[in-house]
Amino acid sequence: MSSDTQELQDLTGGEYKYGFVTDIEADTVPKGLSEDVIRLISHKKNEPEWLLEWRLKAYRLWLGMTEPHWANVEYPPIDYQDIIYYSAPKMKDRPKSLDEVDPELLATYEKLGIPLKEQELLTGVAVDAVFDSVSVATTFKDKLKDLGIIFCSFSEAVQEYPDLVRKYLGAVVPQGDNFYAALNSAVFTDGSFVYVPKGVRCPMELSTYFRINSLGTGQFERTLIVADEGATVSYLEGCTAPVRDENQLHAAVVELLALDDATIKYSTVQNWYPGDKDGKGGIYNFVTKRGKCAGRNSKISWTQVETGSSITWKYPSCILVGDNAVGEFYSVAVTNNRQQADTGTKMIHIGKNTRSTIVSKGISAGFSQNTYRGQVKIMKNADGARNFSQCDSMLMGDRCGAHTFPYIENNNRTAQLEHEATTSKIGEDQIFYCNQRGIATEDAVNMIVNGFCKEVFRELPMEFAVEAQKLLGISLEGSVG
Amino acid sequence: MLEIRNLHARVEGKEILKGINLTVRPGEIHAIMGPNGSGKSTLAGVLAGKSLYEVTEGEVIYQGMNLLDLDPAARACEGVFLAFQYPVEIPGVSNTYFLKAAYNAVRKYRGEEELDAVDFLALVREKMKLVEMDPSLLNRPVNEGFSGGEKKRNEILQMAVLNPRLAILDETDSGLDIDALRIVAHGVNALHTPENAAIVVTHYQRLLDYIVPDVVHVLVDGRIVRSGDKDLALRLEDEGYEWARDLKEPVPGTV
Numbered sequence: 020m021s022s023d024t025q026e027l028q029d030l031t032g033g034e035y036k037y038g039f040v041t042d043i044e045a046d047t048v049p050k051g052l053s054e055d056v057i058r059l060i061s062h063k064k065n066e067p068e069w070l071l072e073w074r075l076k077a078y079r080l081w082l083g084m085t086e087p088h089w090a091n092v093e094y095p096p097i098d099y100q101d102i103i104y105y106s107a108p109k110m111k112d113r114p115k116s117l118d119e120v121d122p123e124l125l126a127t128y129e130k131l132g133i134p135l136k137e138q139e140l141l142t143g144v145a146v147d148a149v150f151d152s153v154s155v156a157t158t159f160k161d162k163l164k165d166l167g168i169i170f171c172s173f174s175e176a177v178q179e180y181p182d183l184v185r186k187y188l189g190a191v192v193p194q195g196d197n198f199y200a201a202l203n204s205a206v207f208t209d210g211s212f213v214y215v216p217k218g219v220r221c222p223m224e225l226s227t228y229f230r231i232n233s234l235g236t237g238q239f240e241r242t243l244i245v246a247d248e249g250a251t252v253s254y255l256e257g258c259t260a261p262v263r264d265e266n267q268l269h270a271a272v273v274e275l276l277a278l279d280d281a282t283i284k285y286s287t288v289q290n291w292y293p294g295d296k297d298g299k300g301g302i303y304n305f306v307t308k309r310g311k312c313a314g315r316n317s318k319i320s321w322t323q324v325e326t327g328s329s330i331t332w333k334y335p336s337c338i339l340v341g342d343n344a345v346g347e348f349y350s351v352a353v354t355n356n357r358q359q360a361d362t363g364t365k366m367i368h369i370g371k372n373t374r375s376t377i378v379s380k381g382i383s384a385g386f387s388q389n390t391y392r393g394q395v396k397i398m399k400n401a402d403g404a405r406n407f408s409q410c411d412s413m414l415m416g417d418r419c420g421a422h423t424f425p426y427i428e429n430n431n432r433t434a435q436l437e438h439e440a441t442t443s444k445i446g447e448d449q450i451f452y453c454n455q456r457g458i459a460t461e462d463a464v465n466m467i468v469n470g471f472c473k474e475v476f477r478e479l480p481m482e483f484a485v486e487a488q489k490l491l492g493i494s495l496e497g498s499v500g
Numbered sequence: 501m502l503e504i505r506n507l508h509a510r511v512e513g514k515e516i517l518k519g520i521n522l523t524v525r526p527g528e529i530h531a532i533m534g535p536n537g538s539g540k541s542t543l544a545g546v547l548a549g550k551s552l553y554e555v556t557e558g559e560v561i562y563q564g565m566n567l568l569d570l571d572p573a574a575r576a577c578e579g580v581f582l583a584f585q586y587p588v589e590i591p592g593v594s595n596t597y598f599l600k601a602a603y604n605a606v607r608k609y610r611g612e613e614e615l616d617a618v619d620f621l622a623l624v625r626e627k628m629k630l631v632e633m634d635p636s637l638l639n640r641p642v643n644e645g646f647s648g649g650e651k652k653r654n655e656i657l658q659m660a661v662l663n664p665r666l667a668i669l670d671e672t673d674s675g676l677d678i679d680a681l682r683i684v685a686h687g688v689n690a691l692h693t694p695e696n697a698a699i700v701v702t703h704y705q706r707l708l709d710y711i712v713p714d715v716v717h718v719l720v721d722g723r724i725v726r727s728g729d730k731d732l733a734l735r736l737e738d739e740g741y742e743w744a745r746d747l748k749e750p751v752p753g754t755v
Contacts, residue, residue, distance in 0.1 A: 452588040454572035455548050456602035470592030
């Protein structure tokens with residue numbers, strides 16, 4: 020028995036492969052947070068007055084808020100005055116094409132497996148790359164523009180499409196929503212902006228790749244996706260960071276808005292630096308993600324594969340306002356070593372015949388703690404609402420934890436709710452069974468874990484499903500004794 | 501092919517096998533019978549390398565190698581196959597995928613080229629006829645939602661695909677109705693050649709109506725107390741294990 024446990028331990032001790040630092044000159048603001056810092060950020064970004072006011076309002080709200088501590092995670096107090104809130108790779112002007120982007124930056128993304136040069140992009144994925152706080156390049160922009168689709172960095176959207184930004188910013192996650200959302204609203208530096216006009220089906224995957232590089236900085240990006248009536252879009256984000264001994268804060272906000280008959284599919288492959296074996300360093304991933312199905316027959320689907328970060332705190336949610344709206348949440352969360360994850364979703368049923376599906380797969384290894392926290396709320400007028408929830412946890416070894424906290428509130432008699440939950444230990448029996456058929460332990464664990472996650476992986480766009488499976492393999496790989 | 505010498509093994513500190521001696525030659529089928537708790541499944545598990553069992557004494561020579569030095573996957577790749585008494589479910593992993601991974605792992609170990617999906621499927625379809633298995637089971641997750649009979653047939657299908665040198669069947673007859681038993685036995689017999697061997701672990705004589713053993717061993721309290729031809733199984737059936745239990749020491753010359 021003990022030798023199997025040892026093998027599992029070895030297996031789950033895979034090395035983080037994206038831990039390098041790019042040596043590039045950065046333009047930063049002084050450490051700490053004040054109205055002056057916010058004014059400076061806003062000024063550097065050449066923002067209109069209304070946006071500065073919006074930020075300052077958020078900051079003042081934030082000052083009156085306290086850090087939430089209800090999540091099942093533990094960490095030393097964060098000194099918010101010890102963080103750099105703005106860091107941008109130094110560029111003379113905004114690059115107009117990829118040829119003007121610093122080769123060092125392009126090389127970084129290539130190293131990460133994301134070639135930005137369009138001619139190399141045969142997969143038909145449009146990429147927006149965010150380095151520290153600033154978007155450095157967006158590919159396929161012109162091609163999308165022909166269809167009326169806007170896909171650009173948030174900063175650019177503020178300059179080019181201020182009316183759209185002003186109309187929708189904060190429409191789903193208001194400034195004062197929660198502590199981290201308020202902080203983000205005050206200091207957010209960049210992110211992606213997507214607008215798909217009426218009746219347009221976006222012909223390619225849109226993708227944003229986030230990279231934290233500079234020491235002592237936080238990354239506060241803000242993503243806003245609006246699908247107008249009858250529009251369809253699929254969006255993916257990926258993220259990595261260098262290996263650092265200190266913790267870095269990542270507090271993002273993502274807002275999705277789907278109008279009548281619109282569909283938004285949002286997929287995340289989160290691979291921030293998780294810290295070392297003893298829990299030193301790593302990213303605090305405190306993120307607010309919410310989608311509003313405002314229109315009839317609209318649909319928002321979240322798929323996430325969370326393998327990184329030392330602490331993850333996020334609940335991609337759906338507010339189902341329009342009648343017949345559909346919300347989905349498919350999640351794989353892997354924690355290893357000293358990682359902690361408290362993640363799940365909220366499905367708020369407001370409209371009639373709204374439906375939601377929750378499938379959560381948690382895998383804990385090492386000394387990690389993995390928590391599913393989900394809320395299903397059926398409001399008074401949500402006649403015929405339905406929810407199905409399934410939460411499965413898998414434990415590897417005997418020193419990790421898996422926790423499930425479902426909150427269910429039903430205010431309508433016609434609603435139907437189902438909740439299923441299982442917890443299993445990765446079977447030494449299963450591994451032995453594979454071994455006995457000739458399959459080595461490392462491959463066996465990979466196979467079993469991927470099988471466990473299958474229902475979620477099949478929701479990912481094809482290319483990313485392959486990437487996610489590989490990532491899971493890396494997170495769980497190591498030398499077999 | 502296989503020589504077990506004075507094998508002692510324990511589970512969580514409790515000694516279960518207390519000096520097993522057994523020789524299996526190519527082409528032979530050996531039946532191991534015994535009452536519950538006598539150590540039959542432990543012996544099967546020790547040969548396959550299950551880590552729950554700790555070998556404290558003795559040795560096992562297989563094809564000239566010290567079998568106990570090999571990890572479980574290497575034993576499988578060397579041709580040792582265990583048909584499980586309780587086949588394990590692997591949710592989300594299709595039966596075909598699992599079989600192909602196993603088959604190619606063994607080929608890779610032997611330095612042979614891996615088979616592609618098309619050729620592999622042809623091979624599996626051929627082998628499935630042997631156990632009269634419903635082809636839809638190929639696309640289902642490994643053993644998940646299978647009936648008891650389907651699980652056992654699936655074990656024999658895996659055996660047919662992997663074509664082992666030494667097959668160990670651990671209570672493969674348990675939980676099978678007579679038709680399933682006949683199909684499983686037919687599969688085992690069809691796979692039997694002068695080059696390979698089988699050890700059939702069973703509690704009941706009934707399986708031996710279909711799989712005719714060359715040697716029958718009676719295992720009581722961790723020791724083989726008697727060995728003989730197939731008539732020994734019939735005598736056990738008539739007189740019960742109480743009779744065998746009285747045979748405290750091995751009868752000289754029967755092992």
